[in-house]
Amino acid sequence: MKLKRSLVCVTILGIVLVGCHKETTKEKNQVASKATQQKTMTKVQNDVNEMIDKDYKYVIKNMGIPYNTIYYIKNKNLKESNAMQDINTSSYMTLVYPKYTGNNELDGSALYININKNKVVNVETNSFSSQSIITVDENYDIMIEKNDNEKSAVSLEEYKNIDLGEYIGVEESRINEIVGNANYDLTAYNYEGNRVVKSYRLKKDNKVLEKEILTISIVDNKIKSIKTIESDKFVKIIKGALLE
DSSP, rough: OOTTEEEEEEEEOOSSSOOOOOOOOOTTTSSSSHHHHHHOOOOOOOHHTTTTOOHHHHHHHHHOOOOOEEEEEOOOHHHHHHHHHHHHHHHHEEEEEEOOOSSOEEEEEEEEEEETTTTTEEEEEOOTTEEEEOOOOOTEEEEEEOOOOHOOOEHHHHTTOOGGGGGTBBBBGTTTTHHOOOOEEEEEEETTEEEEEEEEEEEEEEEEEEEEEEEEEEEEEEEEEEEEEEEHHHHHHHHHHHHO
């Protein structure tokens, strides 16, 4: 599971991933429409300079929310961060935008926009499938994957009926007994890959909660802790779990 090796991190069905950014209401209103996104994507494909040196907000405004986001973070930057917005402006990240055919079907490729310290440094087109590979640079200590396309959530009512103590120290493979069919919204790894934190959306009365998430910490493939936290405390949780 070492992150020195290549990790499968993009799936068509949205089973996995990526980036973690919460926009303000104003910023959400500035997200590109589908038509604008496709128009901008075509322009960028023809001339990558359309995006080079632009900042994160510019990309979101013109390209829309990515399918997923991958963050590569140094320990120093994580220690100095208190929220995902801090990580957005200080880390290296890759935003993934799948391409669609005229029938709105995936065409098997995607636009990968690489941002370093809030500036676009590279744009390229690569394959996009369940076998897409991301290689973690040895210069980074932490990787965070956020699935911006993920909408599933864990039922808070069902979660509260689970004896969580029964799962502390058990194999990670039993996580589904806690979260059911929900896919994780975000996952963070240390470089060695032996420490992992996964977060899941929560829902109550079929409505996704905005300010509360479920986190599960894993060490050496065994569940170490299970807790619900305020969503803006996620960075604090991964600092404690991955930097200790």
